Structures are given as structure tokens and as C-alpha cells.
Amino acid sequence: MLRRWVLASVASLPLAAAPLVAAGEIMSGSPLHAAAGDNDVATIKKLLAEDVEIDARDRNGATALLVAIHGNRIEAAKALIDAGADVNAKDKIEDSPYLHAGARGHLEILKMTLARGADLKSTNRYGGTALIPASERGHVETVRTLIEAGVDVDHVNKLGWTALLEAIILGNGGEPHQRIVDLLVKAGADVNLADGKGATPLQHARMRGYRAIEKLLTAADAR
Incomplete structure (x- = not known):
């Protein structure tokens, strides 16, 4: 939806x-x-x-x-x-x-x-850093590079989404997005930072049936 x-x-x-x-x-x-x-x-x-x-x-x-x-x-x-x-x-x-x-x-x-x-703090017209669309589009090495450069992994855009949320909500749950979720989690992304309607990354992953991502999140104490 x-x-x-x-x-x-x-x-x-x-x-x-x-x-x-x-x-x-x-x-x-x-x-x-x-x-x-x-x-x-x-x-x-x-x-x-x-x-x-x-x-x-x-x-x-x-x-x-x-x-x-x-x-x-x-x-x-x-x-x-x-x-x-x-x-x-x-x-x-x-x-x-x-x-x-x-x-x-x-x-x-x-x-x-x-x-x-x-x-690194500059944002696009959606209020997102470069990390957010890179995460959504499955650009694994780009995400790694931006994390290493120091982009804020918990920045929230105008839709109320972080890079982690966008990787799940607009991703397809496949291997690139799984790797991106893993990179973000290991970089310290808040796995319980909910969207504007209160839905957490774990809830979004479960809603879409993304089992591999669900496992990555639960291993990081996501709720």
C-alpha cells in the first residue's frame, strides 16, 4: 500500500x-x-x-x-x-x-x-540524504561507501523514512537489499525507528514476507 x-x-x-x-x-x-x-x-x-x-x-x-x-x-x-x-x-x-x-x-x-x-548532510527534494535512495535502489557498494564516509544512517526524510525503512518498503527483499539492511544494522542504524505512522522496520519486513530481512532485524533486537 x-x-x-x-x-x-x-x-x-x-x-x-x-x-x-x-x-x-x-x-x-x-x-x-x-x-x-x-x-x-x-x-x-x-x-x-x-x-x-x-x-x-x-x-x-x-x-x-x-x-x-x-x-x-x-x-x-x-x-x-x-x-x-x-x-x-x-x-x-x-x-x-x-x-x-x-x-x-x-x-x-x-x-x-x-x-x-x-x-554529507545535503538532502534532495524529498528531504533524503544520498544514502536513502541508494538503499532503496539496491546499490550495495554505494551504501557501503556512504556509510564509511559518515552519512547519518538514521536521517529521516519527508516521508518519515530512514534508509533502513526505505530499503524495506521500496526494496524487493532480494539479496542486494538484504546486504544493505545488514550494512545499515552493522553501522548502528536504529532498528526500531518507526515511520510516521508508527510501523517499525520489522513490521514492514513481516508485512512483505521478507524472511531474510526479518531474521537480520530480529538478531539486532528489532521489535
Whole structure:
């Protein structure tokens, strides 16, 4: 029921609230945005040598670095980050290079943003840290990396969910989500921190028949 509500809520968002830049698609951006989307490192370096604004925005508020990350353009992202692009610059829907890399599981780029001062407390339009969507989407190594970086494992988003709750509620109970639950529990996540309606992670796991996750939680004294 909760999953259907969330999916329906997201589907009902206006177009302006949905990601507007697909891989390689530039929305009225600069030549630097185009080069980033094309993974054209030579052109990126040439433009930067000509003193173009590295953090200029397209009409959606995205920097060239965010455009590169939308397409997982690793070489372009590296060139821009090495040149000083802002890894925390948010677009109009509150995505930043760091947040988007984390949510999408673009692990190599995520590590670059962490090394260049990613704001671990920054949140997306749902009020969630990078750890929460990474947990929901089953990005195991991304979750491990974010935990090791120091992201708050018990941060609660606007839906009233932590990373642990979202991994259970929006996950499928399979092996990646089991590993993520295990990582979160071992990192000290509060296994009894309930959602806004008072349902605990264990109750959600039992409701969905996620036996392996239920065992992980009960072993951690979940109620």
C-alpha cells in the first residue's frame, strides 16, 4: 500500500519536478554542458582554458558536472571535478552532483565527489540524504561507501523514512537489499525507528514476507 502511494505521488508530480536531463541530452546549456554530456574531455579542457564559467547553469539549473553525472560520463566528470567544479551545486529540483551520483549508484563519480568536499548532510527534494535512495535502489557498494564516509544512517526524510525503512518498503527483499539492511544494522542504524505512522522496520519486513530481512532485524533486537 505504501509503495503504491509513493509511486502514485511521484507520478503526480508536475513535469518541472521530474528529472529533465537524460543521458547526453542538454536543455539549452552552454558548449561546456554539451561537451560534458558527450564525454568530450578535450573540449572541456579547451573551454576551461578559455575561462568559461565552470559552474554555469542550464535552464534547469544544472551545471556541466551534473549533466555529465546524469549520463555517468566518468571522464568528463573527472575533468570537471579536477578543475574545481562544485560537487554540491543543486539544480532546480534540488539534485547536486553528489546527491545524484549517490542515488544512481555511480560509484566512481561518487567517490570523486566525496574526495572533493561533498556535503554529507545535503538532502534532495524529498528531504533524503544520498544514502536513502541508494538503499532503496539496491546499490550495495554505494551504501557501503556512504556509510564509511559518515552519512547519518538514521536521517529521516519527508516521508518519515530512514534508509533502513526505505530499503524495506521500496526494496524487493532480494539479496542486494538484504546486504544493505545488514550494512545499515552493522553501522548502528536504529532498528526500531518507526515511520510516521508508527510501523517499525520489522513490521514492514513481516508485512512483505521478507524472511531474510526479518531474521537480520530480529538478531539486532528489532521489535
